[in-house]
Amino acid sequence: FKTRRNTLAAAVALAAVALSAALPAQAADIKPRLIRFGYGLAENSNQGRAVKVFADEVAKLSGGKMKVRAIGGAALGPDTQMQQALIGGAQEMMVGSTATLVGIAKEMALWDTPFLVNNVREADALLDGPVGDKVRGKLTDKGLVGLVYWENGFRNLTNSKHAVNKLEDLDGIKLRVMQNNVFLDSFKQLGANAVPLPYSELFSALETKAVDGQENPYNTILSAKFYEVQKYLTVTNHVYSPWIVTVSKKFWDGLSKDEQAVLQQAAVKSRDFERKDTREEAAKALAELKAKGMAVNELSPAETARMRDKLTRVNAGVATQVGMDLWTETQGQLAKLRGG
Ligand code: TF8
CATH class of the missing domain: 3.40.190.170 (Bacterial extracellular solute-binding protein, family 7)
Incomplete structure (x- = not known):
């Protein structure tokens, strides 16, 4: 019963976000922004493809005002270095392994539990439900905002x-x-x-x-x-390894509600694309x-x-x-x- 209520609360929160971002981009409180978005894999990978979907969606929702510059291949450094750049405010966004975040939020180790989930249905339910929200929320005090989990996959x-x-x-x-x-x-x-x-x-x-x-x-x-x-x-x-899309809290706190909603909505869209794309690729790999x-x-x-x-x-x-x-x-x- 409690779970159902939480899910409902999450759905309502998400709907509220969607509403404010449904404003025409011109009318919304959106300024020109440059977002450097770093990631570790190659451009031609499931990670790279989903970052591109995110970037395109941000451009679309913001009427071209918010620009995501995708920087792959660990050109901005490995996960741990990018995390520090986000915390310090020298970089705006990244996607990387939850496993490399344990030094920042110890609860992230939950996802490293061997054989924790048996299939992607369980993974999605756990990550997108109250447990995933709680773990993601542990980053906020540490200078990072976790938006969504993507699938890295079964190792x-x-x-x-x-x-x-x-x-x-x-x-x-x-x-x-x-x-x-x-x-x-x-x-x-x-x-x-x-x-x-x-x-x-x-x-x-x-x-x-x-x-x-x-x-x-x-x-x-x-x-x-x-x-x-x-x-x-x-x-x-x-x-099962998740990836997590994170934003620099310093950057996030300087954004308007509408700008935050753009990033949140684009993140959800990229997540849904990424999981589908990853599963299709894995099935043939x-x-x-x-x-x-x-x-x-x-x-x-x-x-x-x-x-x-x-x-x-x-x-x-x-x-x-x-x-x-x-x-x-x-x-x-x-x-x-x-x-x-
Ligand atoms: C690993 C992870 C990688 C991620 C990626 C660079 O083995 O599975 O996929 O860290 O974001 O390090």
């Missing part, structure tokens, strides 16, 4: 050494992980030699064999051309990766169960990190989603 394992059919095959594999304690702990638990590295250094680290492997959704393995430097792909789906020469294997249910088992300690650590209240609420939401 899968690649490496250049050998096929990973069982847990023991991870022994001695030097595996790049995101700069995030939950990922580091998870892969240490699983026996890999886990090394945190920013995404912007990943391709060259794989190419020079500074690391043997990495884990990312199919989309990224494809768009970043990891198949050129990684032979083996193991379908593990070990965690595995076949493409095979065609590019990758050797693909699925982890057996028995090995997946062993993996989950090894990671229960990590889950307990996440619960402590994000706080028991949030953890319990999350589990309650998931139980409800699975029951109905």
Whole structure:
């Protein structure tokens, strides 16, 4: 019942936003604005395509007054550097992994919980519902405004050494992980030699064999051309990764209500586009990766169960990190989603 009320409140809030932005752009309180929007992946990726949709929508809703300059390929630096630029007000917007935000808002670690959700229906419900709103809201005090979550996707394992059919095959594999304690702990638990590295250094680290492997959704393995430097792909789906679109709070606070509404509405539009686009691409990506020469294997249910088992300690650590209240609420939401 409570959930339904929250959903209704969110729908009303969203409708209010839509109304004010439905004013003709000329009549609305909108000034010329330049928004530098940074992201880490290539222009030709699901991330790059969705940033473009966002930029076009902002231009449309603001009658061309608000301009989004999209800057991809980590040209403005890795996620953590852009986050600091947003907090300081030197950059207006970015999209990046929630995982790289744990140093700023510890509750973001919730999304790093291995095997937290089973499918995208659960992911969307959790991210767009009260739990996702709460976690997103933790950024505000830290100088960031989180607008929407996009899908990065279910992560899968690649490496250049050998096929990973069982847990023991991870022994001695030097595996790049995101700069995030939950990922580091998870892969240490699983026996890999886990090394945190920013995404912007990943391709060259794989190419020079500074690391043997990495884990990312199919989309990224494809768009970043990891198949050129990684032979083996193991379908593990070990965690669902969101991206989050954030705005500098310093910049945000200087915007009029109408300007904020433009960004909010465009963000929702970009989210809906991004999830659809990402899912369509992911559905075809595995076949493409095979065609590019990758050797693909699925982890057996028995090995997946062993993996989950090894990671229960990590889950307990996440619960402590994000706080028991949030953890319990999350589990309650998931139980409800699975029951109905
Ligand atoms: C990773 C993430 C990346 C994101 C991106 C650069 O492996 O999956 O997709 O950080 O925004 O680092």
